[in-house]
Amino acid sequence: MASAVLEQLSASSIFDLRGVVAVVTGGGSGIGLMISSTLVANGATVYIVGPQQDELDRLAKKYNQAAGQDSRRGKMYGIEGDIRLKSEAKRLAEEIEKREKYITVLFNNAGILEGSFTPPAEPTAASYIASHFDSVSQDQFNNVINTNAVGPYWLTFAFLPLLEKWKNSDDLATKKFVPQVIMTSSMNGWTKDSNTAGRSYPYMFSKSAIGHFTSSLAHELLPLGIRVNGIAPGYFVSQMSSPGMIDPETGASLSPPGTVHPFEVPTVPSGSNRDMGSLALFLVANWFVNGETVLIDGGTLLKHPSSY
Numbered sequence: 660m661a662s663a664v665l666e667q668l669s670a671s672s673i674f675d676l677r678g679v680v681a682v683v684t685g686g687g688s689g690i691g692l693m694i695s696s697t698l699v700a701n702g703a704t705v706y707i708v709g710p711q712q713d714e715l716d717r718l719a720k721k722y723n724q725a726a727g728q729d730s731r732r733g734k735m736y737g738i739e740g741d742i743r744l745k746s747e748a749k750r751l752a753e754e755i756e757k758r759e760k761y762i763t764v765l766f767n768n769a770g771i772l773e774g775s776f777t778p779p780a781e782p783t784a785a786s787y788i789a790s791h792f793d794s795v796s797q798d799q800f801n802n803v804i805n806t807n808a809v810g811p812y813w814l815t816f817a818f819l820p821l822l823e824k825w826k827n828s829d830d831l832a833t834k835k836f837v838p839q840v841i842m843t844s845s846m847n848g849w850t851k852d853s854n855t856a857g858r859s860y861p862y863m864f865s866k867s868a869i870g871h872f873t874s875s876l877a878h879e880l881l882p883l884g885i886r887v888n889g890i891a892p893g894y895f896v897s898q899m900s901s902p903g904m905i906d907p908e909t910g911a912s913l914s915p916p917g918t919v920h921p922f923e924v925p926t927v928p929s930g931s932n933r934d935m936g937s938l939a940l941f942l943v944a945n946w947f948v949n950g951e952t953v954l955i956d957g958g959t960l961l962k963h964p965s966s967y
């Protein structure tokens with residue numbers, strides 16, 4: 660009896676994701692790749708969504724070759740799509756429905772950062788207008804909000820039928836996990852210091868929006884038994900946060916030791932794929948967390964003012 664309990668509670672059993680089908684938008688780089696590679700490492704079938712099919716295919720081939728015949732590993736597939744658009748959300752869900760009976764988890768992770776302001780030269784209204792109004796365009800605002808907040812709205816609803824099918828499936832593996840949508844938000848949904856957000860108000864707006872969407876959608880979907888949670892990263896080296904400083908194939912940081920970031924991160928300079936991967940595993944395997952956005956920022960918001 661006790662040995663069965665120990666077996667059930669071992670990490671190798673809790674985090675055995677064989678049977679899990681995941682969709683990770685932006686899963687081919689940065690934080691998305693940290694998530695998708697961790698899921699594949701632990702047995703899941705993972706669809707990575709991004710703007711370029713050939714790039715996604717190249718990456719999937721590498722990971723599938725590395726997984727080889729090891730039955731503990733999963734599989735990675737790429738599907739090109741523009742996650743900002745309602746029409747694309749529908750097409751992506753239809754495409755995956757042709758290949759899979761269900762999905763277990765949708766990671767709405769893709770995102771962009773645009774519309775940064777340059778700090779005002781002096782404390783005058785004219786200077787603030789030059790930096791915050793004149794240098795930020797309507798298109799930048801629209802693009803960031805559409806990518807980071809509106810796209811996840813369309814995708815979530817487009818994928819509901821596949822998430823519902825997971826819940827109702829009789830497969831043994833499906834009994835182990837509860838269907839879920841996981842948003843990649845940011846500590847910048849809470850920050851009051853725009854320096855932690857690359858000085859982009861469009862970005863901060865979008866991340867506050869996705870944080871609120873996470874908790875209100877979790878409430879909305881209670882009758883469906885589909886959970887909604889979020890990940891709020893602090894600084895992780897990626898193409899977005901530090902162009903050129905990430906290994907595109909492994910997601911590992913190429914920042915030389917001692918690299919100084921534009922804001923203070925108290926614990927370690929940057930989160931790693933192990934940090935992000937272990938949080939993704941926790942959220943997928945756990946049944947009881949719902950409506951929560953988990954801050955993973957190395958203590959950054961302990962240093963910078965925020966509404967967290």
Ligand SMILES: NC(=O)c1ccc[n+]([C@@H]2O[C@H](COP(=O)([O-])OP(=O)(O)OC[C@H]3O[C@@H](n4cnc5c(N)ncnc54)[C@H](OP(=O)(O)O)[C@@H]3O)[C@@H](O)[C@H]2O)c1
Pocket residue numbers: 684685686687688689690691708709710711740741742743768769770771806807843844845846847891892893894895896897898899900
């Ligand atoms: N890195 C950080 O420090 C940090 C901190 C907090 C939150 N985040 C969040 O983490 C998420 C991932 O960002 P990242 O840092 O890993 O940056 P990243 O490496 O640039 O990843 C963003 C991914 O989203 C994809 N993408 C962008 N627009 C898309 C669209 N319209 N359709 C489909 N895919 C699209 C990108 O594809 P392409 O590269 O091919 O364009 C890329 O794969 C974002 O939501 C970001 O806001 C990051």
